[in-house]
Amino acid sequence: MASTGAMASTGVTAPASAADEPNLARNPGFESGLADWTCSGDSGTAVGSPVHGGSAALRATPTGQDRARCAQTVPVRPDSDYTLSAWVRGSYVYLGASGTGTTDVATWTPSATDWQRLTTGFRTGPATTSVTIHTQGWYGQPAYLADDVLLTGPGGGPGPGPQVPAAPGGLTVGAVTDTSVALSWRAVSGATGYHVYRDGTKVTAVGGTSATVTGLSPATSYRFQVTAVNAAGESAPSSAVTATTSGTDPGPGPGPVPRHAVTGYWQNFDNGATVQKLSDVSSQYDIIAVAFADATATPGAVTFALDSAGLGGYTVDRFKADIRAKRAAGTSVIISVGGERGTVRVDSAAAAANFADSVHALMREYGFDGVDIDLENGLNSTYMTQALRALSAKAGPGLVITMAPQTIDMQSTSNEYFRTALNIRDILTVVNTQYYNSGSMNGCDGKVYSQGSVDFLTALACIQLEGGLAPSQVGLGLPASPRAAGSGYVSPAVVTRALDCLARGTGCGSFKPPRTYPGLRGAMTWSTNWDASNGNAWSNTVGPHVHGLP
CATH class of the missing domain: 3.20.20.80 (Glycosidases)
Known part of the structure; x- marks a missing residue:
């Protein structure tokens, strides 16, 4: 974990005038929850305390298999200089940009017991029209905090293109059998499909607003959520619903295997x-x-x-x-x-x-x-x-x-x-x-x-x-x-x-x-x-x- 390799900052910074330009990051202070941000593994959430500015901040929790990467894609101009900064707290917190068309960059702090500002910069390539900015932690480390993300530089073209869709609403349980549960939900603007999760594990992908999950056990309770997806990424999960299949309870297990x-x-x-x-x-x-x-x-x-x-x-x-x-x-x-x-x-x-x-x-x-x-x-x-x-x-x-x-x-x-x-x-x-x-x-x-x-x-x-x-x-x-x-x-x-x-x-x-x-x-x-x-x-x-x- 001590070796950061390509994660080190390039040290490139934008001209001082860039600081006067508007912030290109959307929902930079997480005042609208995770709108415009996508966090890997359902690892992020907006919290009211502690915050650096405003009334909210990002709290993201890595696991042994996931670095809690929270990202958004931003429209930019080719051959232009940009400065990226954010205020962070925690151990091994990273801030970076990818898809720059030149050298992807990141900067990090091994330990920020209080709010600390991370800053890096990059130049876009001759054909670059969007970049992805992100925060992340490190495998198995405690949760980190991020707030007041700032990306300055020339604004992008006519629009950011596809945005990560919002989380689906209205998830409802329909017909239930011994081995299946029918689900439906409301359509999400901009979504091209939906992923259905059972107890946190993706079980199917569909193009419409309904699905039937099969292969379940009788008399067993399951927790379901749905996400919306498009070319920009996957939304946060919907609110969860619980359904119990019909049939006979399989009963308690036999207990420990005997000594002999x-x-x-x-x-x-x-x-x-x-x-x-x-x-x-x-x-x-x-x-x-x-x-x-x-x-x-x-x-x-x-x-x-x-x-x-x-x-x-x-x-x-x-x-x-x-x-x-x-x-x-x-x-x-x-x-x-x-x-x-x-x-x-x-x-x-x-x-x-x-x-x-x-x-x-x-x-x-x-x-x-x-x-x-x-x-x-x-x-x-x-x-x-x-x-x-x-x-x-x-x-x-x-x-x-x-x-x-x-x-x-x-x-x-x-x-x-x-x-x-x-x-x-x-x-x-x-x-x-x-x-x-x-x-x-x-x-x-x-x-x-x-x-x-x-x-x-x-x-x-x-x-x-x-x-x-x-x-x-x-x-x-x-x-x-x-x-x-x-x-x-x-x-x-x-x-x-x-x-x-x-x-x-x-x-x-x-x-x-x-x-x-x-x-x-x-x-x-x-x-x-x-x-x-x-x-x-x-x-x-x-x-x-x-x-x-x-």
């Missing part, structure tokens, strides 16, 4: 295992991961479509009701992304944002408690970390995040999956590594172990337990039956021995962990459907054992 938990994947398809409704899933499962969300044409974004036909006519309404019932009984229901054939890729900042937005939308639509990352065809730790942190910010502290990496993905802390898990340790629920379909692998002692044994499970889990994850973030992932995986099935008795070895130090094979991990989270299986095909033998054995760990 059993995770099971529920199949949204028929592959020969028992076809289940969510209501059929054994109560031994503390987390049910719905498999799977699918990729869309938008990079990073996912969607979910219930396979009603393949599941014997299981309707979306019944599915949602079953989610509510499971949650009311204390079970977390999450959406799993990926799978063996999944093609979701989160490999850019835009894809990360799309992933977070789309998963959060599914959570709101269906009532999911979180997300499971089961990307078996590659994962970028940088952007998946961004995506999951963005989702956490949207969903809040109750978000459940699980991961199901393949065995090879957790052999080293330098692997992308392992790095992602370590990057989000503060919000991660559990990593249930798939200890199957993998052949022989190294344990934490450097020795090679073959899958299908207590030693394989304990020596490989030790890598995570000693590699930076908390015991509560480590789970053992196994198939529920011999048909559930190509290789690596072990009897439930082997799973319980491995759990005891890690948590209690008993039941171990030749490998002895360096310590015990009584906080070990538990176990996972693919899948609840294959478990049901085998008479729920896996969950009836492993479930009570997990819940009885120290």
Whole structure:
């Protein structure tokens, strides 16, 4: 933040006679609120105190992602000199002009505990007919104040051209359904379109004075605002209205995941295992991961479509009701992304944002408690970390995040999956590594172990337990039956021995962990459907054992 680079003033000043010319800035003292000014991120407001002159001043608040830039475009003449000044208060306050056609300029103060005047100047280029003047703060700094902006020099041509439109008025709620809200508002002079915001996030753009916002959750309250836009920019937001969708309240969440938990994947398809409704899933499962969300044409974004036909006519309404019932009984229901054939890729900042937005939308639509990352065809730790942190910010502290990496993905802390898990340790629920379909692998002692044994499970889990994850973030992932995986099935008795070895130090094979991990989270299986095909033998054995760990 100490480096200002191009933000330094050029030191160019206008002739002294310019001071006698009229002020070209419109609403320079903010006496008319934010009229003629546009502030990024809804960051600005007019306040009555403190002020430098008149009865109002600008107060703008930066955030971690926004510098609270408040600007207006002013008509000017080519090849002319101008002086720009303003009175400011605050830390790291900037005043500048852009679009000059020569050198854009800015000046700043690192700390103005009282009103301080900033002044800079510029010369317009041979074809310049307008410039944009602005104030701004700096990322994450406190709010700053600005007042009495003064731009002097030769006046511009016949007019300033398009002006930023006023905020729309008369925003009204119309028809409301389980998943949609209709809105309407009054037309704004000079506007060429309108942006609709839900809870502060832009959700649609329209050309007229009405819109229907869809994809909402039943029995949920939403806050809506509208802005007007044209070539000059976007207006301040309208007054907010609140609407509550109809339908049944999804009910309270299940609360925190238990200290020791059993995770099971529920199949949204028929592959020969028992076809289940969510209501059929054994109560031994503390987390049910719905498999799977699918990729869309938008990079990073996912969607979910219930396979009603393949599941014997299981309707979306019944599915949602079953989610509510499971949650009311204390079970977390999450959406799993990926799978063996999944093609979701989160490999850019835009894809990360799309992933977070789309998963959060599914959570709101269906009532999911979180997300499971089961990307078996590659994962970028940088952007998946961004995506999951963005989702956490949207969903809040109750978000459940699980991961199901393949065995090879957790052999080293330098692997992308392992790095992602370590990057989000503060919000991660559990990593249930798939200890199957993998052949022989190294344990934490450097020795090679073959899958299908207590030693394989304990020596490989030790890598995570000693590699930076908390015991509560480590789970053992196994198939529920011999048909559930190509290789690596072990009897439930082997799973319980491995759990005891890690948590209690008993039941171990030749490998002895360096310590015990009584906080070990538990176990996972693919899948609840294959478990049901085998008479729920896996969950009836492993479930009570997990819940009885120290």
